[in-house]
Amino acid sequence: MDYQKLADLLFPDVTETPADLEARFPARQLPEGAKVTRFAPSPTGFVHFGGLFPVLVGERLAHQSGGVFYLRIEDTDARREVPGAAESLITTLEKYGIHFDEGAILGSDGKVTDTGIYGPYKQSVRGSIYHVYAKQLVRDGLAYPCFSTDEELEELANTDKKAEIKNMDWENQAAARKQAMLAQRDFTMEQVEAELAAGHAFVLRILADGDGEKKVVNTDLIRGKIEMPVNDEDFVLLKSDGIPTYHFAHAVDDHLMGTTHVIRGEEWLPSLPKHLQLFNYLHFRLPKYMHISQIMRLDENGNKKKLSKRDMGANLNDYARMGYCADAVVEYVLTLLNSNYEEWRTANPALPYTDFPFNIKKMSSSGCLFDFNKLNDVSKNVLSRMSADRIYDETCVWAEDNDPELYAHLTADPDYAKSIFAIGRGGKKPRKDFTVFGDVKPYLDFFYDDLFTVKDALPEGTDMADVAAAIAAFKDTYNEADDTNAWFDKVKAIAESLGYAADMKAYKADPAAFKGSVADISAFLRLAVTGRQNAPDLYTVMHLLGRERTFARLDSFLG
């Protein structure tokens, strides 16, 4: 077989050589140790929560080492492509603060375009590049055209793949299939010419070494040494429309774009031998591989399952809707990614997560279960650490889309709203009232007259005369200039005058000796002013509301 002739026959339009491409895309000039990583999603829908794992790892590794993090769109399957998915993907990641140094970006027209000298970064428009290498493989006798469709192949082998799996009579049928595929290798130049002349399409298959008994070894950055059978399957390189499969595109792109570390989900592990073989055939330097465990969920039977598209929390955009701020989600993922992250966070509450020394060695090789409890805890802490200004801004962004009423109130008087958010915030032990932004409104609605309602009731058996007396006395002695201690001393005095214990210890020691305690008096006031039994520090609340509104509520409470 004259491989050169075959190559020309198959790819008559390809005039460039791999050497030309190498010259066009010279190696990157980066400092020693700099890592080049990428996120390479296929635009088939929303960004999956699990996608955040490789994204964060890639981003940290690249930027921590002074390297490059780029975005490549793997749109080689037109049938699965969802219009606008690439665009929304970029927008979503942006909201999570993920910055790409090069690759696919959003143009001024809102469409995907790109930036960087190793492009284009959309695989669908890199066809001619793949063909250069495809031609080389054919010329080297390492790839061949196959004119049979998958169905025809199965017919030849008298098998049905789906049935094989079900019947589990895999081995024999798989062997038959393989035989049928192998038969395709035995073509003659005349046959190829005839097929091409007839206008038949072909797929380009790799000519696999064929010794599945031998092992190939690779050192995974997380799992260590992995030993697998050498690839012996003539897998497809180029589909019949000339577009490459993932495997081929991965090899060519990551080589040309200078990727040093391939970070991807563990579902790729089984196809690693294919990639090792391809890099070898192509004489490409092998990147380092890291296969990340998948995030799981629990199904009805209590088994772990991959967090799939339809599951709650699978869509990264869901979190914004549910009221989680992007930082919290990122922080949660980081705690799963690096086991010492939480420890670091506790020691460095104020630093941005980008200051955390991300370490591959601290990554776990087993898949973990998604845990809303933990996310909630992380989120609560993230929100509690924010400044009043920041949480005001974040809440507004959320409320604009999800709670117009709240949004209107917050933005009507930003300073007032911020002073509400400032309650118990900023110290070493900040209040932790919010897990999600949806918690904000029920927490602070009573600060707004038109949202204020009396939600809770006085305890059973409360003496209304005492309530009225307490409120009257409170109004009589109220002085806005009082500090919190002076204020509370007056409340205590009122309690005492009504036969309620001013000292809680005394009350607890002998409850029967009093009608109640200062806690009860406070509860009366709190209920009147906030409409509920539980609220932040009453003194502060009253000062934010102001004397007039405080009194108005005290008055209307009595009816």
Place this chain on the structure above:
RNA sequence: GGCCCCAUAGUCAAGCGGCUAAGACGUCGCCCUCUCACGGCGAAGGCGUGGGUUCGAUUCCCGCUGGGGUCACCA
């Protein structure tokens, strides 16, 4: 079924041959406290299993079991 990955409490996890087997979330109890939210203290709960190796295994090796992934002209 073949191949591959994984295996410490309900969850996430330290551990890397000798420990009363860290810590976090969740759960429960107590304390603090004018309520709440914090904060503090404490409790319950764990090395899947059988063989080796070793003076000694959670730790190293093998089998088993369990869970997961994968086996496309999808990525």
